[in-house]
Amino acid sequence: MTAAIDIRGVTKIYNPGSNQPVKALDDVSLTINDNEFFTLLGPSGCGKTTLLRLIAGFEQVSGGEIMLFDDEIENLEPNRRPVNTVFQHYALFPHMTVAQNVAFGLERLKKPRPEIKATVERVLSLVKMKHLADRRPNQLSGGQQQRVALARALAPSPKVLLLDEPLSALDLKLRQAMREELKQLQKETGITFVFVTHDQEEALAMSDRIAVMSEGEVQQIGGPTDIYEHPLNRFVADFIGDTNFLDGEIVDLNEDLVTCRIGEQSMFEAENSGGHRVGDRVTLFLRPEKIRLSTPDDAVSTESRPGTVANIVYLGNQAAYTVDMGDGVELTAQARPREDGKLPFAVGDSLAVGFSARALRVLAQ
Amino acid sequence: MSNWLPKSAAGRRWLGLAPSYFVIGIFMLVPMVIMGVFSFLEPNPYGGVKPVGSLDAYVKLFFEYDLEDNLVFNPGYLNIILRSFQLSFGATLLCLIFGFPVAYFITLQPENRRNLYIYLITIPFWTNLLIRTFAWIIILGRGGVIETPLLWAGIIEDSLRMMYTDGAIAIGLTYSYLPLMVLPIYASLEKLDFRLLEAASDLYANRFEVMTKVVIPLCKPGIIAGCILVFIPCIGAFIAPNLLGGGKKLMLGSLVQFQFASARNWPFGSALSMLLLSAVVVVLIFYARAAKKREAMEGTA
Numbered sequence: 001m002t003a004a005i006d007i008r009g010v011t012k013i014y015n016p017g018s019n020q021p022v023k024a025l026d027d028v029s030l031t032i033n034d035n036e037f038f039t040l041l042g043p044s045g046c047g048k049t050t051l052l053r054l055i056a057g058f059e060q061v062s063g064g065e066i067m068l069f070d071d072e073i074e075n076l077e078p079n080r081r082p083v084n085t086v087f088q089h090y091a092l093f094p095h096m097t098v099a100q101n102v103a104f105g106l107e108r109l110k111k112p113r114p115e116i117k118a119t120v121e122r123v124l125s126l127v128k129m130k131h132l133a134d135r136r137p138n139q140l141s142g143g144q145q146q147r148v149a150l151a152r153a154l155a156p157s158p159k160v161l162l163l164d165e166p167l168s169a170l171d172l173k174l175r176q177a178m179r180e181e182l183k184q185l186q187k188e189t190g191i192t193f194v195f196v197t198h199d200q201e202e203a204l205a206m207s208d209r210i211a212v213m214s215e216g217e218v219q220q221i222g223g224p225t226d227i228y229e230h231p232l233n234r235f236v237a238d239f240i241g242d243t244n245f246l247d248g249e250i251v252d253l254n255e256d257l258v259t260c261r262i263g264e265q266s267m268f269e270a271e272n273s274g275g276h277r278v279g280d281r282v283t284l285f286l287r288p289e290k291i292r293l294s295t296p297d298d299a300v301s302t303e304s305r306p307g308t309v310a311n312i313v314y315l316g317n318q319a320a321y322t323v324d325m326g327d328g329v330e331l332t333a334q335a336r337p338r339e340d341g342k343l344p345f346a347v348g349d350s351l352a353v354g355f356s357a358r359a360l361r362v363l364a365q
Numbered sequence: 366m367s368n369w370l371p372k373s374a375a376g377r378r379w380l381g382l383a384p385s386y387f388v389i390g391i392f393m394l395v396p397m398v399i400m401g402v403f404s405f406l407e408p409n410p411y412g413g414v415k416p417v418g419s420l421d422a423y424v425k426l427f428f429e430y431d432l433e434d435n436l437v438f439n440p441g442y443l444n445i446i447l448r449s450f451q452l453s454f455g456a457t458l459l460c461l462i463f464g465f466p467v468a469y470f471i472t473l474q475p476e477n478r479r480n481l482y483i484y485l486i487t488i489p490f491w492t493n494l495l496i497r498t499f500a501w502i503i504i505l506g507r508g509g510v511i512e513t514p515l516l517w518a519g520i521i522e523d524s525l526r527m528m529y530t531d532g533a534i535a536i537g538l539t540y541s542y543l544p545l546m547v548l549p550i551y552a553s554l555e556k557l558d559f560r561l562l563e564a565a566s567d568l569y570a571n572r573f574e575v576m577t578k579v580v581i582p583l584c585k586p587g588i589i590a591g592c593i594l595v596f597i598p599c600i601g602a603f604i605a606p607n608l609l610g611g612g613k614k615l616m617l618g619s620l621v622q623f624q625f626a627s628a629r630n631w632p633f634g635s636a637l638s639m640l641l642l643s644a645v646v647v648v649l650i651f652y653a654r655a656a657k658k659r660e661a662m663e664g665t666a
Contacts, residue, residue, distance in 0.1 A: 079568075079571055084567055153567075
């Protein structure tokens, strides 16, 4: 597999030498493969957009290097880098029509006129905007502008397409539709996509691989399932999806399982990910959807424990239950409404709370 | 509500605007009408006009009477008008060349420093234009700030004779009206979304193309406004032409001033002013048409 972008020990410091230097990226190394949908995911201020801007050439690295298909691009101006960007607020040229916007990059590359015309038509039909080619950006809706921005960045056939939170300004329905389209587009064009977002759902739905970032550092790189099911640390587990965290101490372990004491005397077994010792302070994590709630009489599993419903948050297709397990331990679990729309349990109900030891994982502190 | 107020909304609106109509009427329309009327009267040799209708002032713009009292074409005044347009055009161009980078530079500054720069730009307006133009005599003139060191260093052997040339007038005009170019361009550059510049360079535009394809088209309204604001006072200017052009190389403005002050030919001065006015109105109509067309093309947001 060829590397499209190889980021080696990149550090970025804003305002160096001033009395308020800001370290946006701290020794970041990662490799983005050719023909991959790669997502940089993290909360605002984590450095993901900075990394994208470094690749595009709008900012200069303070240390380290960025290779694009094995070429050093550090000293190239943005207009000499074979990458294109879809900007968060589209940045369409307001004085040009849709077609002129899309043709802009091709014209700068001095492509012959017939080729430009053909490419503009092809790319505009790819994003289903051909019928609006003569409109101006301010005559288009947000979703349409988004498509034009996409077409404009795709038209010069860049080696890598950089997308800076392109869906964040769209409403929910449109965002969901665009997710699928983007993924489809990436497959069709075979261009490497580097997608920046703070929306974990977006990242999980589209990406081949995800780099989770926080405070200028990469926390974990992996496929969507890896990231969701096997987070390396508490930050990743917390940032992606809803999670129960249980802080405790390892009291026993064998090859498969570790036994932890949570609270005063509650014992929880979890998968042994290796490298643990008795006496270690650890955090266990458990996804809410891995917990089965049932009434005590229906309990089938021997692994189930008693609990009491402490709180319910109704979400329509499901409800989030806060269950008091005693000993100061609370778990969040999910349950679907019954067919008549009623919720299966009420506040104060006694429950059997079932989960297998394999659903619990030990996180590094 | 008091019953003396007009009943209809339109009437009340008219009443509210009445002070503005009054001011515009007294201070703009009346003098212009007087000027228009004077241009069709005969001059009084002691100044002012005689209440006798005459088209002489307009005839004099293009013709003169030869020794046998025949009307013959006289390009003298036409040449002055032409020169005025040329010089004003040149000065406007110079203002644009010097003013645009200044405005662009200010836009790139941190926000808190921009106001300071704008403030500095307006400083020359605090002093009388006449005095500031005099300063240019010291700069450009014989034994002036430019010549003296060059002579002393032996780079030149004789005076550069910069004074009393078209160049001197153009410099004077450029100096006088440069702020009027910088301010509107700054106003439109300030609204420019600088992410568009990034987008352009991302799409393979080099620095020059970013300027010509994105920045300049988008601040065209500011550039046009600046050009109009500079061109119009230039064409009517008389201080710079009189002081730096030595009064020999006349411009339209100085010619008008001369008719009222020295030649005592008020109707001819008025006729020249009417010509100037019509020229300006024609320029503005073209501008308004172009602006309307552009708006229609770009659609409404």
